Amino acid sequence: xxxxxxxxxxxxxxxxxxxxxxxxxxxxxxxxxxxxxxxxxxxxxxxxxxxxxxxxxxxxxxxxxxxxxxxxxxxxxxxxxxxxxxxxxxxxxxxxxxxxxxxxxxxxxxxxxxxxxxxxxxxxxxxxxxxxxxxxxxxxxxxxxxxxxxxxxxxxxxxxxxxxxxxxxxxxxxxxxxxxxxxxxxxxxxxxxxxxxxxxxxxxxxxxxxxxxxxxxxxxxxxxxxxxxxxxxxxxxxxxxxxxxxxxxxxxxxxxxxxxxxxxxxxxxxxxxxxxxxxxxxxxxxxxxxxxxxxxxxxxxxxxxxxxxxxxxxxxxxxxxxxxxxxxxxxxxxxxxxxxxxxxxxxxxxxxxxxxxxxxxxxxxxxxxxxxxxxxxxxxxxxxxxxxxxxxxxxxxxxxxxxxxxxxxxxxxxxxxxxxxxxxxxxxxxxxxxxxxxxxxxxxxxxxxxxxxxxxxxxxxxxxxxxxxxxxxxxxxxxxxxxxxx
Amino acid sequence: xxxxxxxxxxxxxxxxxxxxxxxxxxxxxxxxxxxxxxxxxxxxxxxxxxxxxxxxxxxxxxxxxxxxxxxxxxxxxxxxxxxxxxxxxxxxxxxxxxxxxxxxxxxxxxxxxxxxxxxxxxxxxxxxxxxxxxxxxxxxxxxxxxxxxxxxxxxxxxxxxxxxxxxxxxxxxxxxxxxxxxxxxxxxxxxxxxxxxxxxxxxxxxxxxxxxxxxxxxxxxxxxxxxxxxxxxxxxxxxxxxxxxxxxxxxxxxxxxxxxxxxxxxxxxxxxxxxxxxxxxxxxxxxxxxxxxxxxxxxxxxxxxxxxxxxxxxxxxxxxxxxxxxxxxxxxxxxxxxxxxxxxxxxxxxxxxxxxxxxxxxxxxxxxxxxxxxxxxxxxxxxxxxxxxxxxxxxxxxxxxxxxxxxxxxxxxxxxxxxxxxxxxxxxxxxxxxxxxxxxxxxxxxxxxxxxxxxx
Numbered sequence: 001x002x003x004x005x006x007x008x009x010x011x012x013x014x015x016x017x018x019x020x021x022x023x024x025x026x027x028x029x030x031x032x033x034x035x036x037x038x039x040x041x042x043x044x045x046x047x048x049x050x051x052x053x054x055x056x057x058x059x060x061x062x063x064x065x066x067x068x069x070x071x072x073x074x075x076x077x078x079x080x081x082x083x084x085x086x087x088x089x090x091x092x093x094x095x096x097x098x099x100x101x102x103x104x105x106x107x108x109x110x111x112x113x114x115x116x117x118x119x120x121x122x123x124x125x126x127x128x129x130x131x132x133x134x135x136x137x138x139x140x141x142x143x144x145x146x147x148x149x150x151x152x153x154x155x156x157x158x159x160x161x162x163x164x165x166x167x168x169x170x171x172x173x174x175x176x177x178x179x180x181x182x183x184x185x186x187x188x189x190x191x192x193x194x195x196x197x198x199x200x201x202x203x204x205x206x207x208x209x210x211x212x213x214x215x216x217x218x219x220x221x222x223x224x225x226x227x228x229x230x231x232x233x234x235x236x237x238x239x240x241x242x243x244x245x246x247x248x249x250x251x252x253x254x255x256x257x258x259x260x261x262x263x264x265x266x267x268x269x270x271x272x273x274x275x276x277x278x279x280x281x282x283x284x285x286x287x288x289x290x291x292x293x294x295x296x297x298x299x300x301x302x303x304x305x306x307x308x309x310x311x312x313x314x315x316x317x318x319x320x321x322x323x324x325x326x327x328x329x330x331x332x333x334x335x336x337x338x339x340x341x342x343x344x345x346x347x348x349x350x351x352x353x354x355x356x357x358x359x360x361x362x363x364x365x366x367x368x369x370x371x372x373x374x375x376x377x378x379x380x381x382x383x384x385x386x387x388x389x390x391x392x393x394x395x396x397x398x399x400x401x402x403x404x405x406x407x408x409x410x411x412x413x414x415x416x417x418x419x420x421x422x423x424x425x426x427x428x429x430x431x432x433x434x435x436x437x438x439x440x441x442x443x444x445x446x447x448x449x450x451x452x453x454x455x456x457x458x459x460x461x462x463x464x465x466x467x468x469x470x471x472x473x474x475x476x477x478x479x480x481x482x483x484x485x486x
Numbered sequence: 487x488x489x490x491x492x493x494x495x496x497x498x499x500x501x502x503x504x505x506x507x508x509x510x511x512x513x514x515x516x517x518x519x520x521x522x523x524x525x526x527x528x529x530x531x532x533x534x535x536x537x538x539x540x541x542x543x544x545x546x547x548x549x550x551x552x553x554x555x556x557x558x559x560x561x562x563x564x565x566x567x568x569x570x571x572x573x574x575x576x577x578x579x580x581x582x583x584x585x586x587x588x589x590x591x592x593x594x595x596x597x598x599x600x601x602x603x604x605x606x607x608x609x610x611x612x613x614x615x616x617x618x619x620x621x622x623x624x625x626x627x628x629x630x631x632x633x634x635x636x637x638x639x640x641x642x643x644x645x646x647x648x649x650x651x652x653x654x655x656x657x658x659x660x661x662x663x664x665x666x667x668x669x670x671x672x673x674x675x676x677x678x679x680x681x682x683x684x685x686x687x688x689x690x691x692x693x694x695x696x697x698x699x700x701x702x703x704x705x706x707x708x709x710x711x712x713x714x715x716x717x718x719x720x721x722x723x724x725x726x727x728x729x730x731x732x733x734x735x736x737x738x739x740x741x742x743x744x745x746x747x748x749x750x751x752x753x754x755x756x757x758x759x760x761x762x763x764x765x766x767x768x769x770x771x772x773x774x775x776x777x778x779x780x781x782x783x784x785x786x787x788x789x790x791x792x793x794x795x796x797x798x799x800x801x802x803x804x805x806x807x808x809x810x811x812x813x814x815x816x817x818x819x820x821x822x823x824x825x826x827x828x829x830x831x832x833x834x835x836x837x838x839x840x841x842x843x844x845x846x847x848x849x850x851x852x853x854x855x856x857x858x859x860x861x862x863x864x865x866x867x868x869x870x871x872x873x874x875x876x877x878x879x880x881x882x883x884x885x886x887x888x889x890x891x892x893x894x895x896x897x898x899x900x901x902x903x904x905x906x907x908x909x910x911x912x913x914x915x916x917x918x919x920x921x922x923x924x925x926x927x928x929x930x931x932x933x934x935x936x937x938x939x940x941x942x
Contacts, residue, residue: 102808102810103723104719104723104809104810105808105809105810105811105839106722106723106809107808109887109888127723127725148666149666149670151664151666155664159637159641160664160666162670162673163637163641167888167889167916169888172920178916178917178919178920179888179889179916179917180916180917180920181889181916181917182806182889182890182891182892182916183808183888183889183890183891184806184807184808184838184839184840184890184891184892185637185806185838185839186804186806186838186839186840186891186892187627187638187640187676187677188892188894188912188915189677189912189915189917189918189921189939190674190677190678190682190921190924190925190939191627191640191673191674191676191677191678192674192917192920192921192924194640194670194673194674194676195669195670195671195673195674195924197670198666198669198670199669208888210888215723215724215725216725217725218725218726238584241584241586242583242584244607244694244695244696244697245694246693246694283727284725284726284727284758284762284765284766286758286761286762286763286764286765286766286769287727287758287759287762287766290759290761290762291759343662343664343665344662345582345584345585345587345661345662346584346585346586347582347584347585372664375662375663375664376585376662376663376664377664410660410661410662411660411662412660412662412664412665412666412667413667414665414666414667415662415664415665415666416664416666417666418666419666419667419668423667427667427668430660430667430668431657431658431667431668432657434654434655434656435656435657435658435668436668437654437656438650438654438656438658438671439656439658439668439669439671441924441927441928442669442671442674442924442927443669444927445920445923445924445926445927446920446923457668457669
């Protein structure tokens with residue numbers, strides 16, 4: 001802590017006194033991100049206003065060997081931005097300028113604190129949008145999206161953040177500013193852009209992002225189908241995919257989450273439904289019309305008890321209201337809940353949902369299911385009362401068993417929320433020691449001192465030893481001083 | 487010498503015990519003029535691992551090989567003791583049609599995978615030669631016209647198994663499309679040209695085969711280069727969802743021999759339903775015709791000539807750029823070509839900001855180098871902004887702009903590569919020091935395809 005206090009005047013000189021927080025009460029407001037179960041009060045919070053300031057802050061941390069953690073809007077759900085108790089929290093919310101929009105190139109350049117939705121809003125006058133759309137898009141930051149490789153309901157068709165990031169300016173853990181990628185999406189040498197995106201803030205701090213914009217679809221058509229059970233709805237999902245249709249989004253909610261959403265936002269979903277399926281089709285009018293007809297008949301054939309359609313923004317908003325409010329709505333019917341983020345192959349959805357139901361019954365715990373059915377990304381909400389240690393324990397145990405069930409089907413422990421601090425203990429269930437060791441070679445290349453967001457993703461850090469010195473005869477170009485081999 | 491001979495005598499049985507399908511290398515196995523001592527054809531990831539462990543224990547330089555299409559591209563290896571040929575690992579391990587996912591061995595060919603997937607009406611959207619291997623396509627990062635909509639191999643790869651230089655087997659990703667657990671090692675291996683690890687298995691995201699396809703082409707006269715650029719930009723920015731937006735600009739000699747000069751062709755691929763594609767092709771034709779320059783617009787159900795193919799060149803220079811600067815890029819190519827006295831064929835995914843300037847084998851080496859360097863210099867200042875650049879510029883705070891493209895010599899005759907040097911071949915590469923750190927971590931002895939990738 002001594003070294004941290006010594007950093008304070010330096011940080012004030014870099015960022016301005018008003019942008020360095022030392023007051024214990026104020027520090028406490030940064031103790032967690034969207035996952036409140038994991039908390040840690042940072043020793044110091046700084047709010048740099050530019051890339052150069054971020055670089056200077058990181059340089060000071062590196063020099064003092066003090067850990068640092070970057071934070072965007074703090075909406076993450078895996079504790080990825082949870083501060084280090086003995087370190088500096090670097091908050092990027094002051095850096096929120098959209099630097100450029102080039103509609104002809106379909107590119108925007110933004111600072112990391114810009115919110116996800118702000119990009120689409122700024123692009124809208126040019127008939128463009130930014131495709132990744134995490135549920136928190138009103139507040140979550142693009143820099144945070146890059147760290148987590150965020151998805152969203154529409155990534156089924158349009159891909160994840162990594163498919164839409166064309167260039168990054170970063171501050172390396174040593175404090176150097178560098179660009180990754182050439183801004184076009186074409187790669188020269190190693191794809192550092194791809195490796196960095198989704199590295200959960202452990203390889204450096206993003207200071208500028210070049211994103212791809214897409215033309216707004218000519219038409220968007222949304223269908224809501226009600227079913228007696230989630231397995232009926234699941235059958236419709238399989239049939240749609242088997243028909244060769246890739247919708248923009250396919251979302252499902254079960255009875256408990258429908259009830260919760262109804263109570264919270266009066267979304268007026270069909271009464272008594274055991275499941276609702278939301279299918280959104282977007283694209284050229286000439287294609288979407290045919291797809292809507294096909295999807296509608298497949299939904300009916302799978303036993304839909306009611307189908308509603310929307311093709312204007314207001315009607316679509318009504319359909320989406322229930323889905324988008326689901327997490328918050330569940331918070332109203334339970335004092336606390338754990339959001340899981342497991343993924344299974346789409347064809348295993350039915351089996352895993354049945355397993356979750358029986359596990360929940362056994363444990364006597366309620367689980368509400370809201371999920372991205374099109375890509376098999378489940379968001380079981382495990383409900384419990386955090387005032388009861390017994391209930392808390394039961395909920396945590398059930399959450400772990402749900403992830404086990406996902407892995408048994410060949411799935412993943414996280415589809416879009418990240419590993420963070422929350423799921424690092426599950427990593428060895430998905431990857432063996434050699435796999436984890438190999439991943440950490442990347443960490444050692446970027447951050448040998450392991451000061452950048454330490455303690456996240458990996459259950460056990462790898463020691464980044466000195467690289468052995470053995471070398472073969474040098475390349476002629478190297479010998480001639482023309483090149484360095486990598 | 488005696489020790490060396492004794493060592494060499496020990497190497498063969500050790501390699502052969504790890505990988506029974508081992509033979510001596512011959513001239514046909516040479517990579518960039520370097521003939522390997524041995525060629526191993528492991529039958530499994532386990533055999534490949536054992537083989538690379540033995541190679542590591544003897545400090546052998548290793549070059550992974552698929553079909554060999556990309557081996558001659560880029561800088562030659564500084565050493566090549568062992569070629570690891572993946573052709574014995576050629577199985578489609580699993581095609582989960584309902585999940586739109588397939589897991590394949592690295593030596594399976596693109597054509598073989600395509601025929602398995604087609605039975606379920608699905609495809610792996612990688613535009614590559616039918617005899618190219620999956621592993622080779624990943625390692626070279628090969629992408630054709632449909633990169634515009636679907637990206638390059640890194641965008642479709644969801645899981646990978648690879649053998650490190652030290653023989654350790656590593657997995658990353660998985661078999662679900664949506665997965666953010668751990669670092670994405672697959673991205674790092676895509677385009678790494680065998681310099682980090684040997685890819686042995688890959689899992690891909692698939693797409694449905696479209697019921698209908700159409701190509702819309704617009705051919706512009708030599709004086710209408712600007713109009714062609716505008717037409718291409720309109721196509722790339724349209725909501726008609728093209729799968730590919732290509733430019734084809736043959737060298738001046740080719741157009742002189744043609745009866746009706748057709749200097750530039752903009753080609754757009756549309757995929758979808760029968761009626762949908764017909765309607766979109768009609769709208770796309772109108773869009774291309776409206777850019778001026780009175781192009782000859784046509785719609786076809788077959789690919790136009792040279793679609794997605796590079797001419798058989800000796801030199802390939804890749805130019806990447808922001809699409810708003812396309813006209814400036816074409817001007818720079820023309821000016822650099824005139825200055826160096828070369829006649830490049832220019833083709834590629836201009837809508838995705840990637841073009842290839844190809845020079846035929848008759849081109850003088852000096853002129854080739856001059857052309858590449860001049861082109862890079864002209865584009866380094868940044869292509870002029872497109873007319874009508876948005877008002878959003880005004881909101882910019884004018885910070886450092888960062889790179890907006892690159893000029894890289896992907897393939898060239900050895901004397902050209904030697905004369906250009908790594909600096910001339912690559913130009914500035916963003917993040918090069920980090921790339922070197924990655925190489926040092928994965929392959930500390932620099933035995934995996936040593937010398938292939940270099941950067942200043």
